[in-house]
Amino acid sequence: MRTLLVVFCKEFLENLRDRRTLLSALLFGPLFGPILFGVMVSRMLEQSVVESDVPLKVTISGSGHASGLTQYLKARGVKLAEKELSENEARAAVRGGTAQVVLLVPEEYPQLFSAAKPAPVLLFADSADSQTRKLADRARGILGAYASSIAQLRLEMRGVSPLLSLPLTVNEVDVATPTGRAVVVLGFMTYFVLFALLMGGLYLAIDSTAGERERGSLEALLSLPVSRSALVGGKILATCAYMCISLALSLTAFVCVFRFVPLERVGMSANLGFETALIFFAICLPFVPLGATLMTLVASFTRTYREAQTYLTTVLLVPTLPIAFASIYSLKTKSSLMFIPSLSQHLLMTSVLKDEPIVLADILVSAAASLGLALVLFVLTARHWRRESMLG
Amino acid sequence: MIQAMSLSKRFGSIEAARDVSFVARDGEITGLLGANGAGKSTCLRMLYGVLAPDKGRACIDGIDIRGETSQARAHLGVLPHAAGLYNNLTARENIRYFGSLHGMTAQRLTARTAELSRALAMDEFIERRAKGFSQGQRIKVALARALVHDPGNIVLDEPTNGLDVMAIRNLREMLLALKGQGRCVLFSSHVMQEVAALCDRVVIIGRGRVLADATVQAIRERSGAATLEEAFLQVLGDTEGVA
Numbered sequence: 001m002r003t004l005l006v007v008f009c010k011e012f013l014e015n016l017r018d019r020r021t022l023l024s025a026l027l028f029g030p031l032f033g034p035i036l037f038g039v040m041v042s043r044m045l046e047q048s049v050v051e052s053d054v055p056l057k058v059t060i061s062g063s064g065h066a067s068g069l070t071q072y073l074k075a076r077g078v079k080l081a082e083k084e085l086s087e088n089e090a091r092a093a094v095r096g097g098t099a100q101v102v103l104l105v106p107e108e109y110p111q112l113f114s115a116a117k118p119a120p121v122l123l124f125a126d127s128a129d130s131q132t133r134k135l136a137d138r139a140r141g142i143l144g145a146y147a148s149s150i151a152q153l154r155l156e157m158r159g160v161s162p163l164l165s166l167p168l169t170v171n172e173v174d175v176a177t178p179t180g181r182a183v184v185v186l187g188f189m190t191y192f193v194l195f196a197l198l199m200g201g202l203y204l205a206i207d208s209t210a211g212e213r214e215r216g217s218l219e220a221l222l223s224l225p226v227s228r229s230a231l232v233g234g235k236i237l238a239t240c241a242y243m244c245i246s247l248a249l250s251l252t253a254f255v256c257v258f259r260f261v262p263l264e265r266v267g268m269s270a271n272l273g274f275e276t277a278l279i280f281f282a283i284c285l286p287f288v289p290l291g292a293t294l295m296t297l298v299a300s301f302t303r304t305y306r307e308a309q310t311y312l313t314t315v316l317l318v319p320t321l322p323i324a325f326a327s328i329y330s331l332k333t334k335s336s337l338m339f340i341p342s343l344s345q346h347l348l349m350t351s352v353l354k355d356e357p358i359v360l361a362d363i364l365v366s367a368a369a370s371l372g373l374a375l376v377l378f379v380l381t382a383r384h385w386r387r388e389s390m391l392g
Numbered sequence: 393m394i395q396a397m398s399l400s401k402r403f404g405s406i407e408a409a410r411d412v413s414f415v416a417r418d419g420e421i422t423g424l425l426g427a428n429g430a431g432k433s434t435c436l437r438m439l440y441g442v443l444a445p446d447k448g449r450a451c452i453d454g455i456d457i458r459g460e461t462s463q464a465r466a467h468l469g470v471l472p473h474a475a476g477l478y479n480n481l482t483a484r485e486n487i488r489y490f491g492s493l494h495g496m497t498a499q500r501l502t503a504r505t506a507e508l509s510r511a512l513a514m515d516e517f518i519e520r521r522a523k524g525f526s527q528g529q530r531i532k533v534a535l536a537r538a539l540v541h542d543p544g545n546i547v548l549d550e551p552t553n554g555l556d557v558m559a560i561r562n563l564r565e566m567l568l569a570l571k572g573q574g575r576c577v578l579f580s581s582h583v584m585q586e587v588a589a590l591c592d593r594v595v596i597i598g599r600g601r602v603l604a605d606a607t608v609q610a611i612r613e614r615s616g617a618a619t620l621e622e623a624f625l626q627v628l629g630d631t632e633g634v635a
Binding site: 217219 | 437461465495
């Protein structure tokens with residue numbers, strides 16, 4: 001017990017003086033995620049808000065053939081740029097980027113239109129470009145609205161009720177709560193939280209194992225009259241401490257960042273105050289010893305800092321696998337999934353974000369599963385530290 | 393007193409030590425001389441208990457290192473081949489860390505560190521972080537770390553490696569001082585002059601076996617060689633490269 005404490009204090013202090021550890025544990029890990037995320041999300045949100053506000057610009061060719069359509073478009077706020085183009089020129093203009101959407105009215109349009117036959121118009125856009133695809137969608141919508149209003153007029157003129165052409169009226173009811181909608185966006189957040197948590201302990205896990213070996217202090221340490229389990233336990237404990245600090249900083253940063261993200265402007269609200277952050281902390285806490293033992297175990301097998309870094313970068317990806325799996329199959333919080341560490345934390349945090357009720361048993365199972373696995377990994381680590389090959 | 397009793401160790405097909413027996417007595421400096429790869433480190437590692445011998449026993453002051461590791465190690469200070477320090481800790485913190493792990497009280501640690509700092513002339517840099525220490529300063533701190541719990545026996549694995557002439561000379565004086573205090577000093581080296589200049593007894597190791605175990609004088613007499621160097625070369629069978 002005393003050994004554990006002595007090792008813990010020394011590792012904690014030593015790494016507090018190490019710029020590399022501090023940068024990754026207290027700066028890069030916890031702040032990189034939230035800031036990147038905040039910038040990304042507010043950009044995305046701003047774009048979706050801005051797009052419907054900005055008038056649609058369409059280059060129209062042959063507007064003289066369709067004065068009714070032209071007026072309708074203008075009335076709907078479309079900015080028309082008139083330019084006479086052939087079909088090939090229109091195609092080249094869109095491809096070359098001089099025009100985003102081109103509407104071409106052919107010569108036969110007025111004749112067919114007045115004969116009440118389908119009159120063709122050509123809409124040029126690049127569907128590979130997500131930006132112009134959205135513009136083309138809007139143009140298509142306005143054209144469709146024009147077409148159906150003309151159709152109704154024609155029916156009325158022939159004494160037929162236009163209602164006959166509307167056998168269905170579809171009213172969509174969106175049940176997503178403002179918070180629920182935000183979850184789609186905030187879903188990535190759990191990954192950043194777990195990432196920050198692991199980053200916090202990464203360098204300490206390396207420094208206290210491979211680093212100890214590389215700088216040649218390991219053999220002196222192993223020849224002391226102390227239990228190896230206590231030795232490695234103290235190291236893991238120090239790693240845990242840094243991970244907790246990193247986790248707390250990361251959550252605080254997220255809370256702060258979301259104060260500035262304009263989620264309300266698109267009718268979303270983020271259920272992320274300090275209370276939620278505290279719940280997140282509690283949910284993630286059992287994952288801390290698991291991450292620490294996993295990183296320490298892997299790093300114990302390596303000989304140099306560099307080698308350890310290579311392997312641990314891969315380890316950083318391991319917790320993301322279940323999360324990726326969950327979003328591909330859009331898994332919902334289920335008790336049976338609480339046995340899988342990282343996935344269970346992800347699902348629980350997502351549930352909290354969605355304001356869904358959380359079963360206490362789920363939290364307990366999630367914690368027990370993570371801690372159980374951590375214990376298994378600790379036993380393996382301690383056993384490895386007792387082996388002669390540890391000397392290297 | 394350090395006793396090696398028929399220590400044997402294999403690593404796969406390589407026989408690193410075979411039936412190694414010798415005694416390092418209190419108040420004497422015992423040198424373990426051998427070429428690189430002769431098995432010196434393996435022997436020492438079995439003596440301080442980080443390697444388990446396949447056969448044989450090692451005792452520190454009569455306590456079996458494998459049986460009662462903790463008690464035996466309390467009587468033993470170790471300066472391994474790689475004696476790195478923690479660069480972000482000061483010299484004092486490096487020493488105190490090992491003392492704490494030996495279970496020493498804070499009070500005793502403070503007294504002992506002051507004592508060692510004075511004895512090894514470390515007062516000048518004791519509060520400085522180990523980053524940027526010279527080799528000579530490093531070996532002093534590492535030696536203080538090994539001696540912090542005031543052990544009666546001390547094992548040093550090639551302590552002069554990488555040291556400059558001044559530092560080697562300092563180290564030699566430190567070892568002689570330890571001997572003067574009645575401690576048992578056992579150190580390994582592949583440098584013949586070093587062993588000859590310092591040791592009371594020499595154990596020569598080649599291919600994992602003890603080739604000679606006697607005083608420097610006795611080895612020379614027995615081989616009938618005129619100089620020490622020739623005597624060593626004869627014992628080693630002229631095949632091992634001892635510098």
